[in-house]
Amino acid sequence: MYNKYNNLYLLLGKENVNMDSYKQLKAKIPCKETGIEIKRTLCDICSPGVHCGIDAYVKDGKVIKIEGTKEHPMNKGLLCTKGLCNREYIYREDRIKTPLKRIGKRGEGKFKPISWDEAYREIAEKLNRVKSEYGAKHVAFFTGYGKWYRPFLQRFASSFGSPNYGTESSSCSTSAQMAGNVATGRNFTMQDMENAKTYLGWGFNPYYSKFLNSVNLIKLKEKGLKFIIVDPRITPTTQKLADLHLRIKPGTDGALALGMANLFIQKDLIDREYIEKHVHGFNEYKEYVKLFDLDTVSRITGVSKDNIVKAVEMLSQGPFCINESAAPIVHHQNGFQNYRAMMSLSAITGNYDRIGGNIPKQDYFAGKIGGFQTLEKEFVKEVLPKNINERIGGERFPLWNEMVTQFQAMDLPRQIEEKTPYEIRALFCHGINARMFPNSGRLFKALNSVDFFVNIDLFMTDTSKYADILLPACTSFEREECKSYPGGYITYTKKVIDKLYDSKSDVEILSDLANAMNIDDDLLKAGYEASVRHMFKNTCVDVDKLKESDLPLKCKDFKPYIVGSYTREGYDTSTSRFELKSTIIEKYKDFGLDALPTYRGFNDNIDDEYTHLLTSGARISNALHSRLHDIKLSRILKNEASCDISSLDAKELGVISGDYIKITTKIGSLDVKVNVTDRVLYKNIHMYHGYREADINSIICDNFDPYSGFPAYRSCKCKIEKMNR
Numbered sequence: 001m002y003n004k005y006n007n008l009y010l011l012l013g014k015e016n017v018n019m020d021s022y023k024q025l026k027a028k029i030p031c032k033e034t035g036i037e038i039k040r041t042l043c044d045i046c047s048p049g050v051h052c053g054i055d056a057y058v059k060d061g062k063v064i065k066i067e068g069t070k071e072h073p074m075n076k077g078l079l080c081t082k083g084l085c086n087r088e089y090i091y092r093e094d095r096i097k098t099p100l101k102r103i104g105k106r107g108e109g110k111f112k113p114i115s116w117d118e119a120y121r122e123i124a125e126k127l128n129r130v131k132s133e134y135g136a137k138h139v140a141f142f143t144g145y146g147k148w149y150r151p152f153l154q155r156f157a158s159s160f161g162s163p164n165y166g167t168e169s170s171s172c173s174t175s176a177q178m179a180g181n182v183a184t185g186r187n188f189t190m191q192d193m194e195n196a197k198t199y200l201g202w203g204f205n206p207y208y209s210k211f212l213n214s215v216n217l218i219k220l221k222e223k224g225l226k227f228i229i230v231d232p233r234i235t236p237t238t239q240k241l242a243d244l245h246l247r248i249k250p251g252t253d254g255a256l257a258l259g260m261a262n263l264f265i266q267k268d269l270i271d272r273e274y275i276e277k278h279v280h281g282f283n284e285y286k287e288y289v290k291l292f293d294l295d296t297v298s299r300i301t302g303v304s305k306d307n308i309v310k311a312v313e314m315l316s317q318g319p320f321c322i323n324e325s326a327a328p329i330v331h332h333q334n335g336f337q338n339y340r341a342m343m344s345l346s347a348i349t350g351n352y353d354r355i356g357g358n359i360p361k362q363d364y365f366a367g368k369i370g371g372f373q374t375l376e377k378e379f380v381k382e383v384l385p386k387n388i389n390e391r392i393g394g395e396r397f398p399l400w401n402e403m404v405t406q407f408q409a410m411d412l413p414r415q416i417e418e419k420t421p422y423e424i425r426a427l428f429c430h431g432i433n434a435r436m437f438p439n440s441g442r443l444f445k446a447l448n449s450v451d452f453f454v455n456i457d458l459f460m461t462d463t464s465k466y467a468d469i470l471l472p473a474c475t476s477f478e479r480e481e482c483k484s485y486p487g488g489y490i491t492y493t494k495k496v497i498d499k500l501y502d503s504k505s506d507v508e509i510l511s512d513l514a515n516a517m518n519i520d521d522d523l524l525k526a527g528y529e530a531s532v533r534h535m536f537k538n539t540c541v542d543v544d545k546l547k548e549s550d551l552p553l554k555c556k557d558f559k560p561y562i563v564g565s566y567t568r569e570g571y572d573t574s575t576s577r578f579e580l581k582s583t584i585i586e587k588y589k590d591f592g593l594d595a596l597p598t599y600r601g602f603n604d605n606i607d608d609e610y611t612h613l614l615t616s617g618a619r620i621s622n623a624l625h626s627r628l629h630d631i632k633l634s635r636i637l638k639n640e641a642s643c644d645i646s647s648l649d650a651k652e653l654g655v656i657s658g659d660y661i662k663i664t665t666k667i668g669s670l671d672v673k674v675n676v677t678d679r680v681l682y683k684n685i686h687m688y689h690g691y692r693e694a695d696i697n698s699i700i701c702d703n704f705d706p707y708s709g710f711p712a713y714r715s716c717k718c719k720i721e722k723m724n725r
Contacts, residue, residue: 028065035059039496040069040550042483043083044148044476046624050074050212051483052083053551056496063087063477063497071551073489080211081622085631089475090500092630094460096472097501106448109465116502119469120516123428126452126468127160128517130425136161137390140424142409143167144431145625148366148481149506151380152524152531153430154405156510158383159521163391163407164424168436170409175330175708178403179339182582184352185572186360189324190369192563193217195356197318198226200311202253202342203328207236208619217241228311230256233618233686234679244311250613250684251715252301253329254338254599257345259297260312262289264348269316271350278567279347281581281596288596300601302681315349319356322346331617331714333602336707340582340597347578353567360566362486365535370484372555375535380405383521395421397709398588408709410702413437416446426452430473430506434463435626435695438711439667439702456509459630462692472503479505482532482546488558492532492546507531585707593707602703602715610717612649614663616689616696617713626690641694642673643687645720650676653722660723663687665716668699671723685718 030036036059042051053072057065066086070077099119104110130139141157143150145168157165177187193199193216206213214237221227221241229235229242230253238245248256264270265286275282294305322345329339351357362371384405392415393408394401400408416424427450434443447453447466455467464470478499484490499505504512507528514524523531533543540557570576574583586595620638628634643663645653655661657676662669663685672687672694680686687696703712 030057036064039494041477041493041496042481042491043079043086044146044481045082045086045089045627050210051485052079052212054079054083054086056477058496061497063090069551073487073552074485075212078212078215081634081637082624082628085628085634086475086477088631088633089628090477090497092459094630095458095500096460096464096470096503098472099502100467100470102468102470106453106466107444107462109460111470116504116512119471120513123454123469123513124517127426127428130451131161134423134425136385137163137387138423138425140164140166140392140407140412140427142412142427142429142432144429144433144436145627146431146506148476148483149430149510151366151376152507152510152528154380155383155521155524156514156519157428158380158385159514159519159524160517161385163385163388165405166392166407166409166412168409170406170709171331171436171711171713173326174400174404174406175336175705175710176324176326176339178400178708179330179336179343181403182584183340183343183347183573183579184360186566189322189346189352189358190361191321191323192319192354192356192359193220193225193321195319196225196321197356198228198314198320200228200230200315200320200322200345201237201241201325202230202322203325204229204323205231205235205237205325205619207240208621209325211621214241226314226317228314232615232681232684244307244314246301246303246307246311247681249300249302249681250615251332251334251338251602251712252599254334254341254597255292255297255300255601256303256308257338257341258289258597258599259292259294259301259308260315261285261341261344261348262292263294263309263312264316264345265289267312267316269312270348274350275348278571278577280573280575280577280579280583282348285344285348285580285596288598292599315345319354320349320351321356321358322351327617328714330705330708330710331712333703333705333712333715334600335710335712336705337594337597337599341599344580344597347580352578353564355563359561359563362561365484365490366482369486370490370555371486371488371561372484372490372540372558374539374541375537379523379531379535392424393709397704397706398591399585399593399707400709402584410437410704410709410711413439413442413446413702416449417442424450426450426454428454430456431458432463433461433626435690435692435697437702438697438700438713438716440695440697441668442702456506458503471509472501473506473509474499474503478503479508480528482543483552485552487560488555489552490541490546490555491549491552492543494547591706602712610665610719612683612685612718612720614665614696614700614716614718615684615686615714616700616716618686618688620688623688623690626692629690629692638688640673641688641691641696642675643685643696644675644677644680645685646680646682647676647678648682649685649720650674653720655722660725661720662723663696663699663718663720665699665701665718667701670694670696670699672696685720689713 052075053069068079100111346352391407393411622637
């Protein structure tokens with residue numbers, strides 16, 4: 001327990017305390033007189049985001065107030081609107097309170113309470129039966145947005161014998177990680193903003209997605225850092241930070257990047273020494289980008305020729321870093337290649353692994369950079385089954401199958417429906433939400449056809465209503481968690497309140513089930529702390545000291561990355577170079593995959609009837625996907641679902657803000673309220689996702705990137721018409 005205050009009288013600083021003031025403060029100040037304690041934990045809503053430190057004010061076993069932890073090395077006392085929703089999030093009325101067994105039809109939400117022992121017995125019997133009669137691969141294990149327990153779920157699936165472990169990262173960050181690994185053998189890169197001259201933010205809006213970044217970037221702008229922001233929309237970032245806003249047509253990022261590369265080469269603004277020593281495939285790349293002259297690129301992207309030239313001139317003034325936002329660029333059918341094209345700018349200018357440029361990311365733990373080594377990867381890999389390459393989506397997306405140790409979850413509805421290359425008989429899920437899938441109705445339908453479906457969740461979602469067995473999870477306030485932070489920091493939180501109702505932590509459930517199912521994995525059976533201690537064995541991390549501390553501790557053996565060391569060692573690719581021409585992708589040319597970062601438009605074969613482009617998936621400041629849509633504090637800031645259209649589109653339709661339009665794609669239609677704003681481009685329809693009353697993903701076509709299997713959330717052709725209400 002941590003207390004800021006010892007005595008109310010000392011706090012007020014008076015010998016003769018006014019009793020009215022005393023009574024007003026008595027219910028609020030943590031001290032012996034009030035019975036209020038301050039206990040520390042972390043915010044898990046943005047997992048795997050910053051994981052801001054939280055001071056939870058607890059009285060009588062209940063959280064009564066939330067504040068940021070001032071001494072925390074990451075957020076330093078700051079919390080965003082999402083973090084401030086934690087108290088209401090914990091005590092939502094629709095928390096699942098006890099294990100439940102379905103008694104109605106799937107989707108009806110009719111359940112009866114059962115005990116944990118009953119739930120475990122039925123799950124063990126059903127999953128083991130599928131394994132014995134059909135084989136372990138006929139059971140698929142999946143997790144939604146939660147990250148902290150993922151190594152445990154993957155180990156559980158592997159120890160059970162199934163190669164089919166998948167996550168929502170099949171549509172989130174993994175495509176960008178693949179692109180990084182294809183090029184350099186590492187996934188994302190960090191940005192050395194403090195030493196850069198120019199910051200190229202591509203699909204980047206930290207005011208809504210990473211508010212702590214925006215605080216730092218404002219300070220750097222005041223010191224002279226220049227900003228180029230590439231974004232189809234006008235956002236707080238384009239308004240407050242951008243010295244140059246490249247307002248690109250959605251999905252044409254690759255053409256812009258290749259056109260900029262062509263200019264860099266034409267004007268001899270490239271780093272020839274770096275290219276000669278550290279780049280593979282430059283000559284073929286150089287010939288290819290000649291196709292992207294200024295006229296062509298401007299026509300494709302909608303960005304003026306003058307602005308393209310200005311961007312290249314700004315970037316040539318000194319070292320620049322690119323913030324490659326992990327999702328917006330890759331949420332197109334051509335997204336993976338677009339991302340590679342963008343990354344190539346770092347290679348040809350020598351701004352990869354350079355002071356002021358993009359820096360290779362360091363070691364991870366629990367989804368976050370730590371900068372120190374652990375045995376987390378071994379914890380997962382040491383039990384991988386022999387049939388690991390027989391995963392869902394493996395035949396359809398072979399590049400994904402080689403590079404990612406998960407199944408491509410976007411192919412899950414199809415495989416359940418078509419039963420090829422084999423049938424999926426049972427699903428075991430943590431927080432699966434059908435509304436995150438494109439053509440979301442297809443997964444709802446698929447859930448009706450599996451033999452057995454288990455879901456673990458905090459809340460009674462529409463997807464949970466399909467489960468045969470539904471188990472209640474707890475929040476980060478009700479359990480322990482070990483988490484790392486950049487700079488070598490690590491923390492081991494304690495629960496601040498007892499578990500509500502009859503809930504359990506995700507890892508506790510997996511450990512219990514490993515015992516109930518007699519899975520041959522003693523470490524998994526031993527539970528969370530035993531596994532964490534195993535992952536930190538023979539490392540600089542002292543788990544006992546972590547558990548004693550209310551704040552993250554710095555690993556004593558942490559050593560900051562020395563810029564340029566990865567380049568000197570040679571990159572972890574087959575050529576030991578930055579590969580503009582990928583030796584991995586060359587193996588899949590028979591699948592139509594290009595080794596160079598080529599650009600292919602995605603609208604070439606679309607019926608002229610669908611004249612507009614529908615975009616889903618952007619962030620808003622007060623919510624994260626659907627996580628906070630049912631929180632009153634969050635919902636007030638955006639009370640109902642609506643779509644954004646331009647004033648010119650509104651004029652052509654004859655609508656004003658508050659009117660309704662029908663959005664129609666090839667798979668369905670949706671009636672939705674209109675918000676008229678020129679923050680979006682003409683003929684672009686933008687809508688926030690996750691609203692059950694207006695699920696935009698239900699009409700997003702399930703078109704997938706052939707490289708990564710990622711869905712085209714942000715480039716679905718549609719048409720619009722006015723509704724009379």
